[in-house]
Amino acid sequence: MSWFYGNPKDVPYTTKDIANQRAKFRMEYRHADVGSTISYFQDMKAQDPDFYWRIKLDDEDRVENLFWIDGASRRAYARYNDVISFDTTYITNMYKMPCAPFIGINNHGQSIQFGCGFVRNELSGNFVWLFNAFLHAMGGIAPKNIITDQDFAMRSAIDEVFIGIVHRNCRWHIMKKAQEKLGKLMADDEPLNNAFKDCVDNSLAVEEFEHKWRVMMEAYGQTDNEHFQWLWENMKCWVPDKVMASVSKEQLETVYKETEMYSMNPLEMQVRGLYTHNLFCKFQVEMKVKSAYKCDALDDGTFKIGVYEIPEKYILKRWTWDPEEDLIQPDFEQPTVKKSMPEEGKSVMRYTSILKEFKASAKDACLTDDGTRLARKHLYNFKEELETLKNNQLRKARKEKEEAKGSFQSSRIPAQYLWGG
Structure with a gap:
């Protein structure tokens, strides 16, 4: 923030102050995050009827495993379930629970998420629960192929839940x-x-x-x-690492752009209207390499040249344009959100504005003794009123926190979203 204030010495807080504030926030919300998560899932379910979530609690009512997926991802999985990647080595949350995303590939060759979960630890029983929740969300349709790391507990759970599928380790x-x-x-x-x-x-x-x-x-x-x-x-x-290749921002922005033709070859024109942008670009590369034609002279002086159309049986439907828009956009109306400056930004702007006014007033007040006394008098009254305001806000926040905690404990989690082992 030194650039914002003009000089590092003018920044009114230190790195340690920020760390202390973050620790304070964590302590305040540590026991309210589960209730907030459940409330968020319920709101999502109200907006998206196909939103799905499941949770498993231990004997002390603490979260052991969690899984969720939105409706758009469930619909996309119905078509792109030929291969998924499952990896728990990327990140953990504040409770050291491994994050477990299910990643697939859409018809543009892009990575898409088919749900996500958290497990308490990487034991076979937790993976069995998570895979069963995934399978239930997908209507019992297991992926044809799954790519994972070399975790033996994960392999055991896959063999138990996803019977008969092809399991490969990530290269x-x-x-x-x-x-x-x-x-x-x-x-x-x-x-x-x-x-x-x-x-x-x-x-x-x-x-x-x-x-x-x-x-x-x-x-x-x-x-x-x-x-x-x-x-x-x-x-x-x-497993070849090219299968799960990532997609750059530039590729994402050109998904729906018109692809330029480099020839008027009928095969290129045919495939251009069938395959998605990324896949058509790959087709063009291959076509440029193999663009030589074998011409046969006929008796009437004309020539017979190559093939003019790819037979339908050789067109891979998996990589063609998808006419069903709901595979990309959810079929429920998104709530209108008014775009405005976040509260953090507003706070910074208020501080900057009032600090400028305070400095100007203090500079004028310090020119004389009377002005200094007047400034001190109003500063003392200001501090008293501000302290009263802060105390009132703290009491209100504590009351709301206790009410929210009591509401969560009394309502509990709906039985249909609780899964046992």
């Missing part, structure tokens, strides 16, 4: 573990490092990967390396 986690073991070896042997990357990144089929791997192991004398052996034994669990 990023596999490679990270391999890097920890093979980092020095790769750094000292650049040809081996290049061969390893080529084998992992550029193999388009299992047979090609296996062939490259065997050649690499023999060429660089690594057939007895236990870390390479571990990677080979877990090969079937690898």
Whole structure:
């Protein structure tokens, strides 16, 4: 804030003051956050009939697990349930509960969220509860593929709940573990490092990967390396990281833009109207590479050139434009929210404004003894009135907090949103 006040010395608070204030806020809202969360979920349910949430409490009525998903995500999952990613290693909340988002891929190749949860710890029983809640929200439709890290409790829960689906480990986690073991070896042997990357990144089929791997192991004398052996034994669990590629802001802004044609080829014109922007751009790249045509001369002097239309059976519906807008926009009317300056901003503006006036008045008052006495007199009265106001506000806040806490304890959580083990 030094730029705001012009000089670091003029900032009326320190970093320690901010830390103390944050700690104070945490203590004030520590026991009210569950009630606020439930109230928020109920408000969302009222606005969006398809909003879904479930909660599990322990024997002491403390939150053990939590799951929620909005209606738009449930509708999107009905079409894009071919693969999801599940990862609890990204972040935890203030109670050290791992955050557990379910991430999928839409027809634009973008990551979308299919619900989110919090679990008390990463034990198999908590994952079983969370996966059952997810399955119930999705009408019993399990994903066809799921990508996770190498957590054994997670694998056990997936085998129990999502019966018969394909489970793969995220290649990023596999490679990270391999890097920890093979980092020095790769750094000292650049040809081996290049061969390893080529084998992992550029193999388009299992047979090609296996062939490259065997050649690499023999060429660089690594057939007895236990870390390479571990990677080979877990090969079937690898998943290309390109599947869950992130999407930049620029890509998001061009999703619905008209894509330029680089030719008047009928195949390009056909696919342009079928596939989404991101997927059509990938099609164009491939088409530019393979744009040479084989021309056959006919007896009448004309030429027969290539193919003019892609048969429908080769069009992947998964990546075409979705006519159902409710997969992107929820089918309920969003409440009108008046855009205005947040309270924090208003507070800063009030402070800046009144500080300027105080400084000007103090400068004038200090020119004479009478002016100084007058300023002190009104300053004393101002402090008294301000202290009275602060005390009244504190009493009001405590009363509202006690009423809210009592209301939550008396109403409890609706039974239909409580799930046991």
